[in-house]
Amino acid sequence: MPQEDRETPGGRDISSLDFDSSGILRLQWARGVAIDAPSAQLAMDRVNELCGGRPTPLLIDMATTESVSRAARAVFAKRCDASAIALLGSSAVDRVLANFFLGVNSAPVPTRFFTNGDEAVRWLTSQGHDGA
């Protein structure tokens, strides 16, 4: 069930966060979002909450993301319950944002950028998650 949060500050930045049928947790940022540290932390807390301590593949749809602040990148660099992360974008801008994160910060779990959702799911599945 999609999670909508209109009360918590930063909650509006997350468009949806839910498991799909294959047990992959999907996080979709709101359109044109500028991700800062609090919204990054909120997203991470929500992910951990849903995973309940179980390593889970995570697919983040970051298409149309306006920007990711340095502090937000630092939050994403911390370990969470995600066992692998696929960053899904569509434009050259998304690629730059994702690769900058991957290049400058060291991701705590296998993390890759994709422009194709199916490929992203395949890769996540191949990362050996134990399903949900």
Place this chain on the structure above:
Amino acid sequence: MDGIVVLSSGDLSNRLPVSPARDGIDAVTTGINLLAEELQSMYEDLEVRVAERTALLEAAKAELRRVIDTDELTGLASRSLLQEKVAEAVAGAGAGRQPALILLDLDSFRLINDSLGHAAGDAVLRETALRLSAAAGPGHVIARLSGDEFAVLVADQDTEAVLQTAARLGESLKDRIVAGGVAVALTAGTGVRLGEPGLRSEELIRDADIAMHEAKKRGRDTLLVFSAAMHEAAKQRVHQVAELRTALAMDQLELEYQPIMDLRTGAIAGAEALIRWRHPALGLLGPDTFLDAADDAGLTVEIGHWVLRNAIAQTGRWKSLPGLPSDFSTHINLSPADLHHVDLAPYVEGLLAEHGVDPCHISIEITETAIMRGGPEVAATMQSLNDLGVRIEIDDFGTGYSSISYLRTLPAAQAKIDKSLLDGLTTDRQQETFVAAILQLIHSAGLGAVAEGIEDREQADRLRQLNCEFGQGYFFSRPLPVADMTDLLAHRNGAVA
């Protein structure tokens, strides 16, 4: 493009707009924005770090300043802080009331350190600091300048008040201080320089120092206010010190010899070497006119070595004279500073060997005061000289405060009684008894006696009757130049008078 120029100019907070197209150009723009953010963040980190380091440096600098400004032992101001405060006070006084400076130097402080140890000495200095602070009252800068030298900068007081403060400082030290388990009473030599309009800060310090040194010279517990005459005298002494250095370099020093007679036989028993300075303008000067300056200049030991070298060399030249008495000895005066040099005995030994002089032909005269105040180093040097076979003679005996039992323990062969004791010897029955008692004391300690300052036959006769073995004085002969002394030894071989 404008945005890039703004970034390049150093404003890293600027961001370039990204179009909704999110195409290749937007990707590059995003990259630049990310880069700008990284740089901005690094700059901010660096600035925080620079601020932290600057704060550390400032703290270290403040601590260093505190260390420089504070005398560690007493917590008083240091010399450098005093100099700063004097300069400030002089500059701040303008044409108004001028600051005055009081310098105090503790009397005989070295004795406390030497006899009770440095911990006791330090305790005394700390107590001195407390007492001076209390006596000076608030509002003055009180400093410790070195060892046992203190300063009080008095601002905005009239002459009378400054002098009262100075007197109060001296008085505050007189209550006994317990240090090293012993109660010691302190006094100080005090120099005061009253301020004058136009007097520079370094002159204020220099003049207070001159007054303090003059006070020290006049004896314990003396307070002197600086006068222009003192400055003249100090300048004169500085000039004399320079001249004295030249004198040593130019060989202007020479020795005269005063014969010492065996009162029992009337024969020459020896000669006392006496230093003279053949000053190019002032003529022949006696030691009393320049040895203080030598002391100020730190030339005492050098001059002492010069005297030893020349007197022993001369004794070597005399030994081949056919008429020289077999027990002839040259008497050489040494100062306390010479005796503190541990290498004195080896130096004398080297000279004796170099000039082929038997040690028994050399007598070293050391004043009673130097022996009493000299401590273990002087005792060790005396013992070493005695071990060489050189005779030790106690000079100016009867003018100091020798303990009688101590006299027996000294490795001395003779004692020379001061000429002041001969006054009234032949006219005052009581004085004769007194001299007789002193001679008896010397003899009972196993020493021979030499009387100096004999001016007439009556004195010589009376001393002989009192069993004084040796004598010297104008009655026999004034001090003689080397040539005359050599002539006397070669041809007279007998009574001079």
